[in-house]
Amino acid sequence: MAVVGDLALMGTKIKLTDKFEKRVFGVPLSSSTRFSFSHVKNLDVRKLRTAVRAVMQVEKIQSSGELKEGSLGFDVVSERELKENGFLGLRKTKLVCTIGPACSSIDELEKLAIAGMNVARLNMCHNSREWHQDVIRKIKKLNQEKGYCVSVMIDTEGNQIQVDHGSSSSVKAEEDSIWYFTTEKFEGSRPFTIQANYEGFSEGVNSGDEIVIDGGMATFEVIEKVGNGLRCKCTDPGLLLPRAKLSFWRDGKLLGRDYDLPTLSTKDWSDIVFGISEDIDFIAVSFVKDAEPITHLRDYLSTTSSKAIKVLAKIESLESLRRLEEIVEASDGIMIARGDLGVEIPLEQIPSVQKDITYVCRQLNKPVIVASQLLESMVEYPTPTRAEVADVSEVVRQYADALMLSGESAIGSYGMKALSVLRTTSTRMEQSCREESRQTLLHQRKLGASLPDQIAEQICHCAVEMADNLGVDAIFVYTRHGKMASLLSRNRPNPPIFAFTNDNSTQMALNLQWGVTPLLTDLSDDMEGNVKKTVELIKAKGMIKKDDAILVVSDIIPISTARTIFQSIQVMTIT
Ligand SMILES: Nc1ncnc2c1ncn2[C@@H]1O[C@H](COP(=O)(O)OP(=O)(O)O)[C@@H](O)[C@H]1O
Ligand SMILES: C=C(OP(=O)(O)O)C(=O)O
Ligand SMILES: [K+]
Ligand SMILES: [Mg+2]
Incomplete structure (x- = not known):
């Protein structure tokens, strides 16, 4: 490696020598970086030092895989799906896979990533800390080195009788x-x-x-x-x-039984500390009885973790159903854990309970995962039963955010096939929902108490109505914490939502949100500039073409003019 890029500040292309580096910077640069120096006239050492540092920063980000220059942080799978299926054919329902011995090698993990796994779930009930650590690191490596965007979730063991x-x-x-x-x-x-x-x-x-x-x-x-x-x-x-x-x-x-055991055991806390140190994205809390442990964990995370780890509550007991709304409100998302729920309530109640929970999550704008036994027969057999496919379709029809595989991927012989059944079944049902315009039936409760929150909600609501009525090809949203993206997703639009964010944890969290393709990019205060840049980059990739229409929603709070919030909708046609 020799060239330190094109230093615009100097107005001339330069290369730096090893000797020069020591003299100018005083600190050794990376051992793999060799510099040679030529063509520089009237050298201004101070300017040069600043410029080279800026370039080195870009190189550091590039080599950590966070932001590839000109690549817009597009993950390879969405990019491929978009090229193959076009905007409208982009899958909206997200896919979660439980990782177990059948899929823990780097090759198997990569196959799942290629097949559309958005989130990898590690069930802390099973296996050793070292095993989980090894899996998490493999996933991070795949993300960084091969351009996938797979988030990591740990699922606590909990106190279970x-x-x-x-x-x-x-x-x-x-x-x-x-x-x-x-x-x-x-x-x-x-x-x-x-x-x-x-x-x-x-x-x-x-x-x-x-x-x-x-x-x-x-x-x-x-x-x-x-x-x-x-x-x-x-x-x-x-x-x-x-x-x-x-x-x-x-x-x-x-008999509803409250065993007086804490929802988060000592082991769960140590698993959580481990998860934070491994830079995970989601914690799913098992056997939640009320909002207290969720609030407690979120407070704990806000003081101990630099990144915004999302806390999901698993609904899998009678107690959690009794306090559903308070739990949904307190958490960042919900998992309907039908396995244990089916032990705690009569099986025939599961379908209606699932529908009710999904509805409450839509109302309160929290992502919801439907889990367990979706394709249970595929743990052993290479094809699902018709009833299982019908079950998956119904989940998609209810507009759940995500579907989850358990034993099918963790221990089954046909994990990849199961994932592909989820993918094709959801894509098909999403299409018929669009044809029926079912999303217009979604009734949305007003959420925001403050005026800016209400404005954001209304903007997103209107934006989706416009996008569907106009038949635009895609919705672009520029968001730092993901709120606008989730408010758009809540309205379940026909076109896909591309959420541009400069925050890696926002990108990883949005992976669970229906219809959102999160993209990491740098955002400036200049909205016009952001839009122009992202459109140009997507155009350069051949993803949008002339006459495509894009609806752009933004809410950027410029750092320079604190307190002013720009929230807007624009429709643009590509020329
Ligand atoms: N990390 C793991 N190591 C070994 N086996 C696992 C692991 N994760 C899941 N499994 C296996 O996959 C099955 C299904 O996973 P899951 O539904 O998460 O767990 P459970 O059956 O305990 O509710 C488990 O019963 C277990 O046999
Ligand atoms: C997802 C579930 O939880 P676990 O697999 O941890 O029992 C469930 O009970 O459905
Ligand atoms: K668990
Ligand atoms: Mg369970």
Whole structure:
């Protein structure tokens, strides 16, 4: 490496020698950087030093992969999808993949990234810290070196009551067989004995109550309490998996149980500290009961992390449903964790509960992920069932922001195929939603209390209406913290939203937002200049052509004239 770019300030192309570097800069530059020096007349050392430092800064950013000059921070996958499918065909629904042993090699991770994974989820219930660290670093490496834009989410283990029969394979419970649920700790397995991981698991349980395992895999009736344990009879035979979950029922009604365990355990906190140090983008909190742990975690992050890590609350218990609105309001987004939800509430309630949660999230403008068993049969088989495809389609029709794979990608043999089923199914359903103009049915609650917030909301609402009515090709938004981009996304426009931001954490957070393609670029106070520059760059890439129409929304608060906020809508036709 020899040339230090074109130093505009000097008005002449220069190269610097190694000797010169030591004399002028006094500090050694990177060992891989060699300078040679020529063609400079009337050298002004001070100007030169400033200019070279500026160039070096650009080089540093380029080599860290954050901002490739002239590349607009476009990730390679969106760029390819855009070139192949055009603006309207750009997928809107985001895809989250759980990373497990089946996809943790760099090659497998790259295949998932190419196939459209927007967010990689690491479930901290499983595997070691070192394993997770290795995966996170591989993803960062792929982003930096190969131009992908995959965000990283950790999902906490949480305090969950589980039962285990001690053997590594599943065990059959026969009708009328008698079983003992105990909190006694022992190694290995004992016949007809199931260990519970929490002393207080049987508190408030009476004889005659029912224990339902894993949402209906098997059912037991409590015969009597023996100390902390329960002697039970199997009334509905079935399979007991290792690490099964259980719920208690009385007179056909679920017993809501508050175990008085903190939502974030000591292990969860240490996983969070680990996550911050690994520069993750999202934390999904398991078994949230109310808004308190979410608020607490967000406060903690705001004081300890330099980057804006987003906190998602997982809705997977009866308690969380009872306090849904306060939890949604307190968090940066929601995951509908249908796996555990199906253990805690009757299965037939899941579809309507999913619809209600998705609706509340739309109202409060928080991204929502629908998770678990979307394509469960694909853990084993290379094609999904028709019912699974219908389930995925319904999620897309409800305008959820993201779909999530669990075992399908973590341990299944067909993770890539499963991801491609999600991609094609969502693209197809998005198209029919556009044809039906279903988004006009979305009713939006007014959110903002302050005038600027209300203006932003109205601007985005009108902008989307205009964009759809005019049939523009794309919406461009310039945003520092992602708020305008999310307000546009909330209205589910037909054209894609390109969100230009100068903040890497905003870019990574917007990866979960429906219809938004986040792009990292530098933004100046000069809005005209920003628009001109980004349009030129996109044009140079062949992504927009003559006569394409773009709707531009901006809210930039110029640093120089603090307090003045420019919020505007412009429609421009490419000439
Ligand atoms: N990091 C991991 N290491 C090993 N196995 C994993 C990992 N993550 C997920 N899995 C496997 O994938 C399955 C599905 O993942 P997930 O739905 O996240 O977990 P769970 O089944 O515990 O709710 C898990 O049951 C587990 O067998
Ligand atoms: C996503 C879920 O959580 P986990 O996989 O951590 O149990 C779920 O329960 O659906
Ligand atoms: K978890
Ligand atoms: Mg769960």
